[in-house]
Amino acid sequence: MLIRRWAVNGLSVVGTLLAVSLVAFLLIALLPGDLAVLILADSATPERVAALRTQLGLDQPLYVQYFHWLGNVLSGNFGRSVHSGEATLHVILSRLPVTIELIGLTQVVALGLSIPLGILSAHKRGSAFDGSILVGCLALLSTPAFVIALSLIYVFALHLHVLPATGFVSLHESVAENLRGMVLPVVSLALIEVPVYLRLLRSEMIGTLQQNYISLARGVGLPTARILFENALRPSSLNLITVVGINMGRLMGGAVIIEQMFALPGIGQLLVESVYQQDYLMTQGIVLFVGAAFVAINLLTDLLYALADPRLLREGGPS
Known part of the structure; x- marks a missing residue:
C-alpha cells in the first residue's frame, strides 16, 4: 500500500x-x-x-x-540569452542564491513569530491577547506586501536612517552588511506569511488542547510550557508543514515585486529584466525553472510531512 x-x-x-x-x-x-x-x-x-x-x-x-x-x-540546456549569449541555466543559477536567501530568511522570521504567538493565542483563547492577535492578523492579511515594504522603507530607511532602502551585499563580502540589507525585504514578506501560519496553528492547537492525552499531561502535573511546546505543538504542526512547503514555492515566484523594490539581484528581478528586454528564451527558462522548483518543493514537503507523522510511513497508515 x-x-x-x-x-x-x-x-x-x-x-x-x-x-x-x-x-x-x-x-x-x-x-x-x-x-x-x-x-x-x-x-x-x-x-x-x-x-x-x-x-x-x-x-x-x-x-x-x-x-x-x-x-x-x-540534458541541462535551457537555451541562451538572446542579448548576452550566456547560457540561460547558468544565469538562473547565478541569481538563485539571492532568492533562496530571501525565501529562507522570510520563512525563518515568519515561523519564529507565528509559532509562539499562535501557541499563546490558542492557550489564551477568548482573552484580550487572543483578540488583539486576530485583529493584527486581519490587518496584515488586508495589506499588500508592497505597501508594507514602502512603509518600512519610509520609517527605517528615510526617517530613522538605520537600514538601507535598496542594494545587496553578498555573503562573501560581508555577512553583517548582507543581513542588514536583507532586513527590510525579509520583514516585508514575512509579515504577509505570519497571519496565515498563526491562524492555522492556532486553529490546530485549539483542537489538540482538547484531546484526552493533553488532559492527562495536565493531570500528572507537567508544566504548561512543556505541554504546549512538546505535547501539543508537534501534532498541531502537520498542516503547517504543508502550507510552509506550498508557500516556499509560491514565494519563489511571488518575490518579484520585493526584489524589484529593494534591488535584489534574484530570479524575480531577472524575470522582470527579461520581460522588459524581450529576452523570450530567458523568460521561458525562468518560468520552467520556477515551475519545476515548485513541484520539487511540494515533493520534499510530502517527505517532511511523513517524518513529522511516522504513521504515514507504516503499511496501512493514514493516506
Whole structure:
C-alpha cells in the first residue's frame, strides 16, 4: 500500500513536470508573430531571420519543436540569452542564491513569530491577547506586501536612517552588511506569511488542547510550557508543514515585486529584466525553472510531512 502510494505520487510528479514544461514551451511558441523576428527586433533581416529560425528549429512542426526543446532541457540546456549569449541555466543559477536567501530568511522570521504567538493565542483563547492577535492578523492579511515594504522603507530607511532602502551585499563580502540589507525585504514578506501560519496553528492547537492525552499531561502535573511546546505543538504542526512547503514555492515566484523594490539581484528581478528586454528564451527558462522548483518543493514537503507523522510511513497508515 505504501509502495503503491509512492508510485502514484511519483507518476503524479512526472505528469506535473511534463505539464509545466508544456506550458513553458507554449508560452513562447504561441506568441503572435514570428519568434525570430521578435527576438531580432530592429536588426531583423531576411537572412538573419532564416538563420535564427533554423537555429531554434522554428521551421519544424510544433510537436517536433517541443520534443527537441524538451530533450535539450533534460540534458541541462535551457537555451541562451538572446542579448548576452550566456547560457540561460547558468544565469538562473547565478541569481538563485539571492532568492533562496530571501525565501529562507522570510520563512525563518515568519515561523519564529507565528509559532509562539499562535501557541499563546490558542492557550489564551477568548482573552484580550487572543483578540488583539486576530485583529493584527486581519490587518496584515488586508495589506499588500508592497505597501508594507514602502512603509518600512519610509520609517527605517528615510526617517530613522538605520537600514538601507535598496542594494545587496553578498555573503562573501560581508555577512553583517548582507543581513542588514536583507532586513527590510525579509520583514516585508514575512509579515504577509505570519497571519496565515498563526491562524492555522492556532486553529490546530485549539483542537489538540482538547484531546484526552493533553488532559492527562495536565493531570500528572507537567508544566504548561512543556505541554504546549512538546505535547501539543508537534501534532498541531502537520498542516503547517504543508502550507510552509506550498508557500516556499509560491514565494519563489511571488518575490518579484520585493526584489524589484529593494534591488535584489534574484530570479524575480531577472524575470522582470527579461520581460522588459524581450529576452523570450530567458523568460521561458525562468518560468520552467520556477515551475519545476515548485513541484520539487511540494515533493520534499510530502517527505517532511511523513517524518513529522511516522504513521504515514507504516503499511496501512493514514493516506
